[in-house]
Amino acid sequence: xxxxxxxxxxxxxxxxxxxxxxxxxxxxxxxxxxxxxxxxxxxxxxxxxxxxxxxxxxxxxxxxxxxxxxxxxxxxxxxxxxxxxxxxxxxxxxxxxxxxxxxxxxxxxxxxxxxxxxxxxxxxxxxxxxxxxxxxxxxxxxxxxxxxxxxxxxxxxxxxxxxxxxxxxxxxxxxxxxxxxxxxxxxxxxxxxxxxxxxxxxxxxxxxxxxxxxxxxxxxxxxxxxxxxxxxxxxxxxxxxxxxxxxxxxxxxxxxxxxxxxxxxxxxxxxxxxxxxxxxxxxxxxxxxxxxxxxxxxxxxxxxxxxxxxxxxxxxxxxxxxxxxxxxxxxxxxxxxxxxxxxxxxxxxxxxxxxxxxxxxxxxxxxxxxxxxxxxxx
Ligand SMILES: C[S@@+](CC[C@H](N)C(=O)[O-])C[C@H]1O[C@@H](n2cnc3c(N)ncnc32)[C@H](O)[C@@H]1O
Numbered sequence: 001x002x003x004x005x006x007x008x009x010x011x012x013x014x015x016x017x018x019x020x021x022x023x024x025x026x027x028x029x030x031x032x033x034x035x036x037x038x039x040x041x042x043x044x045x046x047x048x049x050x051x052x053x054x055x056x057x058x059x060x061x062x063x064x065x066x067x068x069x070x071x072x073x074x075x076x077x078x079x080x081x082x083x084x085x086x087x088x089x090x091x092x093x094x095x096x097x098x099x100x101x102x103x104x105x106x107x108x109x110x111x112x113x114x115x116x117x118x119x120x121x122x123x124x125x126x127x128x129x130x131x132x133x134x135x136x137x138x139x140x141x142x143x144x145x146x147x148x149x150x151x152x153x154x155x156x157x158x159x160x161x162x163x164x165x166x167x168x169x170x171x172x173x174x175x176x177x178x179x180x181x182x183x184x185x186x187x188x189x190x191x192x193x194x195x196x197x198x199x200x201x202x203x204x205x206x207x208x209x210x211x212x213x214x215x216x217x218x219x220x221x222x223x224x225x226x227x228x229x230x231x232x233x234x235x236x237x238x239x240x241x242x243x244x245x246x247x248x249x250x251x252x253x254x255x256x257x258x259x260x261x262x263x264x265x266x267x268x269x270x271x272x273x274x275x276x277x278x279x280x281x282x283x284x285x286x287x288x289x290x291x292x293x294x295x296x297x298x299x300x301x302x303x304x305x306x307x308x309x310x311x312x313x314x315x316x317x318x319x320x321x322x323x324x325x326x327x328x329x330x331x332x333x334x335x336x337x338x339x340x341x342x343x344x345x346x347x348x349x350x351x352x353x354x355x356x357x358x359x360x361x362x363x364x365x366x367x368x369x370x371x372x373x374x375x376x377x378x
Contacts, residue, residue, distance in 0.1 A: 051219030078117035092133035158226030166275035203268025213253035318345035
């Protein structure tokens with residue numbers, strides 16, 4: 001089978017965990033980029049990457065890359081490309097662009113040039129043209145221009161892979177599924193149990209943890225990937241990949257999740273059901289101020305509420321978290337993501353600090369180790 005190079009995109013700070021995931025699924029020539037990881041493999045690996053990866057946003061397949069010196073260069077070369085080999089004129093398509101070049105005033109114009117080239121190519125070769133559907137296209141084309149370097153890729157995922165399909169309800173500030181999966185991997189959780197999210201909101205961290213530990217892949221829930229619309233799609237190869245990855249069923253691993261609001265727990269339960277992990281998660285309504293650990297060596301991973309600015313209420317709230325951990329969670333490993341300002345008020349010394357972006361907000365993901373001897377964090 002032919003080997004090709006691919007680009008998996010991700011969030012800033014998750015490049016290394018994504019590279020690790022790619023190595024685990026058998027990718028070759030794994031190389032870390034900016035918010036992306038390059039790798040190579042055959043078509044089966046491409047299907048597997050979409051089905052299994054938890055920290056990737058999209059998997060792009062570069063189909064042409066060249067130097068351009070004008071907008072017309074983009075058009076001419078794209079018009080000579082054999083688009084009719086990749087998809088049919090009865091299918092819809094869309095172009096997504098990221099342009100960092102003086103050759104174009106805006107990325108919309110670059111997208112338009114590429115769209116025109118594709119449509120004109122079909123008209124010339126097939127006598128008919130595919131339609132544009134910017135919301136739900138069958139074929140998604142990615143255009144990346146950096147100075148004079150232009151890369152055109154097919155987006156094999158279609159809708160971003162963070163949209164797992166299990167989020168039927170959400171609270172005010174749900175965490176991205178890809179970020180939750182990334183934090184779990186960045187932490188040193190042994191995937192054997194006792195993970196607790198005591199401020200679970202819509203349940204993303206608990207659901208992603210239960211999926212990871214119980215080998216439930218995001219692709220199992222997802223309805224469709226864009227590569228299934230390509231002329232080259234091989235359903236038999238896809239089925240054999242799914243059978244292989246689904247063959248191993250590990251011993252069940254339980255995780256625990258609670259939140260102060262019953263409304264959030266109801267949402268989280270529905271999401272967990274949709275993800276097929278409700279049997280692995282024990283949910284309960286509880287104020288963290290009163291929550292007792294469920295295991296001897298608990299492992300906590302959570303994101304407390306935080307805003308852009310620190311308020312006196314935040315200081316008290318984070319102080320409460322620190323006090324509760326110090327006095328009731330001896331022998332616990334605790335990972336918290338929040339803003340550095342909020343985390344200062346916890347009053348515990350972290351043993352690790354990882355900078356990470358949550359949306360556009362600069363956050364810190366910190367590890368606290370609590371020991372029974374002194375009842376103090378080290
Ligand atoms: C930033 S949200 C967590 C979002 C969650 N990770 C998700 O993906 O939906 C913080 C959560 O902490 C909960 N919370 C606030 N104060 C709490 C407390 N004292 N005890 C337990 N949960 C609390 C809120 O109800 C909210 O759901």
